[in-house]
Amino acid sequence: MTASNNTVDAERERWQQNAVLRSLCAYQNNQVYFVDYQLWSRIRGAIAADLIVDNVQELLNAEISHVSDRQQIH
Incomplete structure (x- = not known):
């Protein structure tokens, strides 16, 4: 999920406050990833692509x- 106001934490907070979004299976299963809007949507080129790949690896x-x-706990 790209953060529309370029603040990932603010977008994550918006999801946490919205019951409809929280009800989505992907959200409940921790399969929603919050990313920087500027990097993922607006910046183009080889450097941006490299940064996006780095971001995916981090996530x-x-x-x-x-x-x-979680597996070690069980």
């Missing part, structure tokens, strides 16, 4: 770490 590494932590 997925955080997810892998989160899943790994």
Whole structure:
């Protein structure tokens, strides 16, 4: 989910306050990723593409770490 006002935390907060958005299966299963609007939608070119790939890697590494932590608890 791109943050329309370029603040990822503000967009995440908006989702947390909206019952309809919170009811989505993807949100309940932690499958919604919040990303920077400027980077993902407005900036173009090879450098932007590289930054987006880095952002995806960060998001997925955080997810892998989160899943790994949950499995160790159980």
